[in-house]
Amino acid sequence: MTDTPPQQPTVETVGDGVARISWGDEVTRQGLREAVQRVAPEVEAALDVHVRVEAWVGPDDVAGQRIATWSGLRREGVMRGAVAEGDRVVFARLAHDPPSTEPEGFRALLNSFLPRKRAISQLLVRDRDDRVLLCQLTYKPDWDLPGGVVEVGESPQLAVSREVSEELGLELPAGRLLLTDWLPPWSGWDDALCLVFDGGRHDPSLLDGMVTQPREIRHAEFCTPEQVAERCAEFTARRVHAALDPSGPGYTESGR
Incomplete structure (x- = not known):
């Protein structure tokens, strides 16, 4: 057989x-x-x-x-x-x-x-009093750092300056990388890497020339640490705090 x-x-x-x-x-x-x-x-x-x-x-x-x-x-x-x-x-x-x-x-x-990670670039912009520039977004209730998703084939450092230009009408070159924050899957989103770049210190009058993109940005202003904690989601507030820490780890997971 x-x-x-x-x-x-x-x-x-x-x-x-x-x-x-x-x-x-x-x-x-x-x-x-x-x-x-x-x-x-x-x-x-x-x-x-x-x-x-x-x-x-x-x-x-x-x-x-x-x-x-x-x-x-x-x-x-x-x-x-x-x-x-x-x-x-x-x-x-x-x-x-x-x-x-x-x-x-x-x-x-x-x-x-092979796996592909979504990348998000954000800019940490401060004024002379160490207040942090935050954006009030149209598509979620909490505030966040300016920035956005890195496009395919785009440099993360150039992407954040492009996003700030498109959404706030401000021309701010991105400086050194301050923090890499891993974001776990959340509310329908896949996981992502959030890269926070240094946007430098500026006079508050910087915002006088701001032109927000109404589809995504309601408002933007420099915020105190107390306002960051009050207006941001907890993981965003942790990320801002970690990015502000000059002796911080440089890498966090959901801000921790």
Whole structure:
């Protein structure tokens, strides 16, 4: 009696020049190496006649995601409600993508699935009396330091000056990094790194030329330590306090 050979991956044309590859549990149970040896050649063969080959894998199917990755398919994201059973993680390779056996293709493959931290840059601006510039925001009840999210491929140090220019109409170059504060997941947000840069000391008249962006900023003013504690969320107040401390740790988690 001979063993039944494992199920082969199947390739289906789902659009103009687009193929979707799938495989069953029998392939997955062979182990990563053996499964990749079955899936990868099918991907290559499909690219001979298609411009795109993709795989849809369940978000909880860790083994399936690894098979898709090491078969040369780049992770593109999660398609919510893709099928009746729920979401699917989409992996794909285009005919002109460098193969993962080449350095450029391998780097692109890794870049597609490695974790990416959101970065937020903020500016610690003080007046001559050590009051701190805070912004009253339109989208949450508490006040915060000026700044915002760093865009893809943007320098965090340049990003904070851009945000201050866009939101407050002030041209303030960012100085040295004062604090890196890790923010855990909170209220629908993923975790992030908040980088607080030194915005220098200025005369309060600096705000005379301020032009706030009404969509995000209600008001901004220099605040005393007591006002910081009263107006900011607790973790923000801790972050401000840590950034102000010249002998502080330089790194905190939610301000601690």
